[in-house]
Amino acid sequence: MSVNGIIANNILCSIPNKFPYIELYNHVVMPNHVHLLIGINVEEAPRNSRANDIDEDKATNRAWLGTLSLFIRQVKASISHDIHTINHDFAWQRSFHDHIVRDERSFNMIHEYITHNPERWDKDVFNTEL
Numbered sequence: 001m002s003v004n005g006i007i008a009n010n011i012l013c014s015i016p017n018k019f020p021y022i023e024l025y026n027h028v029v030m031p032n033h034v035h036l037l038i039g040i041n042v043e044e045a046p047r048n049s050r051a052n053d054i055d056e057d058k059a060t061n062r063a064w065l066g067t068l069s070l071f072i073r074q075v076k077a078s079i080s081h082d083i084h085t086i087n088h089d090f091a092w093q094r095s096f097h098d099h100i101v102r103d104e105r106s107f108n109m110i111h112e113y114i115t116h117n118p119e120r121w122d123k124d125v126f127n128t129e130l
Contacts, residue, residue, distance in 0.1 A: 028117050
């Protein structure tokens with residue numbers, strides 16, 4: 001793993017300590033991207049200011065709106081800050097891809113995919129060396 005990868009991995013491993021509302025189930029740092037499998041505890045997550053709705057049910061549903069984006073932004077910023085001390089050219093892609101895990105079967109498939117992703121790097125569409 002590269003120095004950038006080690007820095008990213010260390011920060012990702014610290015997620016449960018820095019973000020108590022995030023459950024980190026699995027992650028992997030690839031040469032040019034990362035995969036995370038997380039859960040968000042909406043009861044503990046920071047509330048979105050737009051959630052101050054008169055209708056309490058709507059407010060509860062909107063309370064976590066933006067939590068994932070905020071979390072990803074904070075993690076990317078933390079990793080970028082540390083990597084930029086040694087590599088000023090480091091940059092993230094602009095956005096991220098997310099997927100809502102709806103059942104145990106899907107969770108297990110994604111967990112397995114993340115675990116074995118490094119073994120498939122030589123065939124990965126994100127591998128720029130192909």
